[in-house]
Amino acid sequence: MTSFSILLPAYNEEHGIAPVLRKLFKLYPHAEIMVIDDGSTDRTAEVARREGAIVITHPANAGYGKSVKDGMLLAKNDIIVLTDADGSYAPENIAELLKTFEQGFDMVVGARSGKYYRGSFFKMPARLLLKWLVEFTTGRHIPDINSGLRIFRKSAAIPYFPDLCQGFSFTTTITLIFLLTGKYVTYVPALYLKRVGRSKVRILRDSFRTLQYVTEVIATYNPLKLFLLMAGCLGLLAIACVVEFFLIADSFFLLLGSIFLIGASLMFGMGLLAFRLKRSDAFHERA
Numbered sequence: 001m002t003s004f005s006i007l008l009p010a011y012n013e014e015h016g017i018a019p020v021l022r023k024l025f026k027l028y029p030h031a032e033i034m035v036i037d038d039g040s041t042d043r044t045a046e047v048a049r050r051e052g053a054i055v056i057t058h059p060a061n062a063g064y065g066k067s068v069k070d071g072m073l074l075a076k077n078d079i080i081v082l083t084d085a086d087g088s089y090a091p092e093n094i095a096e097l098l099k100t101f102e103q104g105f106d107m108v109v110g111a112r113s114g115k116y117y118r119g120s121f122f123k124m125p126a127r128l129l130l131k132w133l134v135e136f137t138t139g140r141h142i143p144d145i146n147s148g149l150r151i152f153r154k155s156a157a158i159p160y161f162p163d164l165c166q167g168f169s170f171t172t173t174i175t176l177i178f179l180l181t182g183k184y185v186t187y188v189p190a191l192y193l194k195r196v197g198r199s200k201v202r203i204l205r206d207s208f209r210t211l212q213y214v215t216e217v218i219a220t221y222n223p224l225k226l227f228l229l230m231a232g233c234l235g236l237l238a239i240a241c242v243v244e245f246f247l248i249a250d251s252f253f254l255l256l257g258s259i260f261l262i263g264a265s266l267m268f269g270m271g272l273l274a275f276r277l278k279r280s281d282a283f284h285e286r287a
Helices: 017-027 044-050 064-074 093-101 123-138 154-163 170-180 203-221 223-248 251-286
Strands: 005-010 032-038 054-058 079-082 107-113 150-153 185-191
Touching (some): 005 064, 017 032, 017 044, 054 064, 064 170, 093 150, 123 170, 123 203, 123 223, 170 203, 203 223
Parallel strands (some): 005 079, 032 054
């Protein structure tokens, strides 16, 4: 049987982690099961140790991504299974992900579904925006950009540690990087359950941070798409200004449209330059 390590980043999950660990030990007795306690102020670490898990403790809250990275570095197996400690993912789903992973994929992700995945009304706009941006960049349909249930090899992920987010956006950035570097990523349906306790995600703050990290990853691995997006936006503004000029015959809009058009042309040119520089760097690295 393939050896693997199951990592559970946890922050104040003392009420939900015990049943999750019990089921994981029952279903996967030969797996290494590790809890990364990210500076919890409750009894998360104590409960995890009592259930038999290996526990790594952070002295203060350092972020989801930091927890995953620390767990990966200390895991004894190359195959990493990432899941949550709050009961939102059924441990039974891991077997299906492993089966698919053994077909040769670099990463298999549990694509969430169900009423608890939809979450609050305020989460949807940010989720849809990020999904559209990542799909535009990769040219791929992505059912779930930031699912916390996934399998990959740490040997494939460690080279990208400098570009992987330390916080909540770790899963988004690793998905984007794997896709932009030509790795095989697939999705397996996974029912998303009601979590125990309250979510630690802060919608506004974490959405802006995720957008920041996604932009950084795109600028590093596919800069042309980023500049094309900006050029397209400026081009649309230029068209809108020209239309407005013909409607009300105000030369101000013609001038403004010209400025936007020049900006779009500059962005397109900068995108081509960034693409050539990236190709040149890649050629020298291979040489």
